[in-house]
Amino acid sequence: MDSIGVRRKALDHMTDHADWLRTQVTTLVTDISLARTAEKLSLRMSQRTLRVGWTTVLFFHVFHAVYSALLAYTYHYLSKPEMNYYVRLLRMMPQENYTWVPPLYGCIGAMNFYSALKMACYSLYYRRLVFHKMAAPCIENTTDTGAERTGRAAEEERTTNFNFAKRFAKGLAQAVSARGEWFDVVLLMREMAEIVSQTAQAYFCSFLISSVWVNQVFSGLIFLNAIINTLVHFTLEDKVGLRRLYCSAVDLALDFAWGFIIPCQIVVVYVSMFVANEQGFPESFYYSDTLFIKAILECNQFFMVSWLDAITTTLPYLDMLSGLESVKFLIQQDMKVTPTSSSVKVQPIGPSATFASAGPLASAIIKRESESRERQSEDNQSAWGKRITKSIQVLMPLWGLVVLVTSITASGVFFGGEDTCAMGCKLRMHPWFAHQCACSVMEINCYERGIAGREDETRGLLKSLDARVLNSLIISHCPALVVTEEIRRFGSLMSLELYNSTVVEWPSSASLSLPYVPSLVTVFIVRSRFGDGLPEGLTTDLAPNIVDIEFAASDLGGPLPDDLDEKWSSVLMLYIEYCGLQEFPRALARMEATDLSLVGNNISAIPEDLALAGTWMYLMVDRNPLETIPENFGELADLYFLTIQHSNITLLPQWLAKLQGEEGATNLRAFDTPYCRSLAVDSQEAELARCDKASLGDGIFPLAMKDELRAIGE
Known part of the structure; x- marks a missing residue:
């Protein structure tokens, strides 16, 4: 029991x-279903203030429409197949995910354009500045009989589920609108979400943007957003309409700076460079120590690189559109339409106009009822709810202050201690909570540091670097370099270069493999030496994201491994220039590379029986004592560019001679060859072989530029 x-x-x-x-x-x-309009919403705006507000809103709509249209076009352009190389190069979101981005920004731009057009058309119609169609006042029908009113009331009481849901949706929309009872709660939640989103963006910005002032502006905007909104809430607590208007206006201004001004300052540099170079970038851009890395990082800040980034990037534009509608709704509802005999007249009103339109007794009754509703509305809010709201409004400025102080501290401008990476850092970063050398592009120059590059020296230097921000590592002038496993710490590393260094040891424990170097794309070996062939660290479990390996004026320590095609199966661009190769490595023919350059070696013949993978698009064998081109090269259906300049070739193979002049034929460059010297200067064959001038005859890799950059100062 x-x-x-x-x-x-x-x-x-x-x-x-x-x-x-x-x-x-x-x-x-x-x-919610019976939601009412909030009290004390009158703005009492003068005509002059209305003109300023109307012009400002129109400017934001037009600018937003144009900017959104440009973004839609930009992402549409980036989705083209010919732009896939640059999308991957700049590490942006894959092209297949861009299908929804242009329509999204197109819709945002269309909504802004429609709003601007509606403002202009209705203002012309009413002959006064308005935002949209003015609602005529409801006039009570005094001819209804008591029975009719009773019948309608009874019918309204018979509410179906559909009508109840409809009334609920209408009430919810009214409650969260700019003039609704719950708008303050919605606005506070929106501000909290916005500050959290902006804080996340500012945090990631400290890893992507090297400019101190840009990082400080981002954190300053967060602080201003928090402090100004809190001040508005407390100073205009009783003036509900003005408080909501000012909060919405502040959000608009900050979103404009966050979403438009700062990104434009960043991206316009690269867009102008891309356009000026006929939809491409100059060679100096790709091989610069800092320009290319900086472009990747800054474009990652501006363009979408992930789904989370897509949300945080789009949020300011949607928030600005919502804020504009709130501002218009607050101002527009402070106006009324009074029909006249010949036209429609628009004039500003306030609460006093409502009371003045009735008699003294009616005015007193209406006023008492309004005050009663106001007290009832305030009583409905629980005490704990008010305390939570006040607490959030107090904590928001503190949050903004913490973000600002954190960013200033990271910049080292005012609270900077000892500079941990003054030597060799070419692109300084300012990430939050950094305790090590925060450098994006670091050169370890053994000559300047007075070291040889031995194991303990290399290990200590690599441990001193902040692994979160290192994107490019250059090791130069090291006579006894040992590459240690600390190189695997750098998950953000995109480029690795060895210059004028002798690699004594690079074991498999320090190999460039996954999951340690998921971002590494390029490896440059320039004027360096390997003792016994390619080291294990460069050939063991090479990460598939490494697609570009370039050797220039280096001693490879012997022939290339016969199974190099298996070890470097993901490599698409392989340059081995001025490295003293005596024969064409057979493994290269089996590699699925698209670009192969063997310029400046000592290759006298290419075997006729090579097993070709058939993926070559660009093949450069200039400055080799070649005498013939194999006939089986005709099987390379995708071969677009072939250079044999400064070689000993006297005749072209039949497949190449037949293709000359046809659409889709291989582009041939044969300057300074016996073949060109045997042709008449003005012959068609000489024109097709570009016999009159050299083109990339000294190789792809800019060796002279690197020598100038890496020169040892006196």
């Missing part, structure tokens, strides 16, 4: 809780 009583008591307790919860939900739904 005791156990049955306990279970019955527990069941009754659960039933009571369920009834209480059902009552609370029903009350909430009913309150």
Whole structure:
């Protein structure tokens, strides 16, 4: 009996809780369905203030429409197949994910354009500045009989589920609108979400943007957003309409700076460079120590690189559109339409105009009812709800202050201690909470540091670097370099270069493999030496993201491995220039590379029986003592560019001679060859072989530029 009583008591307790919860939900739904307009919303705007506000809103709509259209076109352009190389190069979101981006920004631009057009057209119609169609005042029908009114009331009471849902949706829309009772709660939640989103963006910005002022502006905007909104809430607590208007206006201004001004300052540099170089970038851009890395990082800040980034990038534009609608709604509802005999007149009103339109007794009754509703609305808000709201409004400026102080501290401008990476850092970063050398592009120059590059020296230097921000590592002038496993710490490393260094040891424990170097794309070996062939660290489990390996004027320590095609199966661009190769490595023919350059070696013949992978698009064998081109090269259906300049070739193979002049034929460069010297200067064959001038005859890799950059100072 005791156990049955306990279970019955527990069941009754659960039933009571369920009834209480059902009552609370029903009350909430009913309150939403019967949502009223908030009190004290009158703005009492003068005509001059209205003109300024109207012009400002129109400017934001037009600018937003144009900017969104440009973004839509930009992402549409980036989705083209010919732009896939640059999309991957700049590490942006894959092209297949761009299908929804242009329509999204197109819709945002269309909505802004429609709003601007509606403002202009209705202003011309009413002969006064308005934002949209003015609603005529409701006139009570005094001819209705009592029976008719009673019948309509009875019919309205018979509410179906559909009508209830419709009334709930209408009430919810009214409650969260700029003039609704719940707008302050919605605005506070929106501000909190916005500050959290902006804080996340500012944090990632500290890893992507090297400019101190840009990082400080981002954190400063967060602080201003928090402090100004809180000040507005406290100073205009009783003036509901002005408080909502100022909060919305502040959000608009900050979103404009966050979403338009700063990104434009960043991206316009690269867009102008891309256009000026006929939809491409100059060679100096790709091989610069800092320009290319900086472009990747800054474009990652501006363009979408992930789904999370897509949300945080789009949020300011949607928030600005919502803010514009709130501002217009607040100002427009402060106006009324009064029909006249010949036209429609628009004039500003306030609460006093409502009371003045009735008699003295009616005015007093209306005023008392309004005050009663206001007191009832305030009483409905629980004390704990008010305390939470006040607490959030107090904490928001503190949050903004913490973000600002954190960013200033990271910049080292005012609270900078000892500079941990003054030597060799070419692109300094300012990430939050950094305790090591925060450098994006670091050159470890053994000559300047007075070291040889031995194991303990290399290990200590690599440990001193902040692994979160290192994107490019250059090791130069090291006579006894040992590459240690600390190189695997750098998950953000995109480029690795060895210059004028002798690699004594590079074991497999320090190999460039996954999951350690997921971002590494390029490896440059320039004027360096390997003792016994390619080291294990460069050939063991090479990460598939490494697609570009370039050797220039280096001693490879012997022939290339016969299974190099298996070890470097993901490499698409392989340049081995001025490296003293004596024969054409067979493994290269089996590699699925698209670009192969063997310029400046000592290759006198290419075997006729090579097993070709058939993926070559660019093949450069200039400055080799070649005498013939194999006939089986005709099987390379995708071969677009072939250079044989400064070689000993006297005749072209039949497949190449037949293709000359045809559409889709291989582009041939044969300057300074016996073949060109045997042709008449003005012959068609000489023109097709570009016999009159050299083209990339000294190789792809800019060796002279690197020598100038890496020169040892006196």
